[in-house]
Amino acid sequence: MGLIQIIGILFALFALSRVVLQLKKRTMSTNEGLFWIFIWVSVIILLMFPEFTSYVANILGVGRGVDAVIYISIVVLFYLIYRLYAKVDNLERQITHIVREIAIRDRYEPKKRD
Structure with a gap:
C-alpha cells in the first residue's frame, strides 16, 4: 500500500x-x-x-480505471452543484417572502419610535 x-x-x-x-x-x-x-x-x-476501478472501467467501456473514477466524480459533482443551486434558489424565495411579509406588516403597523 x-x-x-x-x-x-x-x-x-x-x-x-x-x-x-x-x-x-x-x-x-x-x-x-x-x-x-x-x-x-x-x-x-x-x-x-485500486484494481476494482479497472473492473468498473471495463463495465463502463472506459480505457482506464482512473478515467472511470474521474467521469463518475464529475457526474456526482454536477449533481451536488444542482442540489446547491436548488437550495440557494429556495432560500432566496423564502427570504423574499419574509421581506414582503415584514414590509406589508410594517406598512399597516408602523414602528414606534423611541
Missing part, C-alpha cells in the same frame, strides 16, 4: 467520522448522511482495492 493510499484512507476515515458526528448531533439529515457515508466508504474501498 502506497503512501498516497494511506493518506487518502486516513482522510476518508476522518471525513466519515465528521459525517457520523453530524448525524448524532442531528445537524445533517439522514438522507444526506447516508449519501456521504456511501461516498466516503466508496473512497476507502477504492483506495484499498
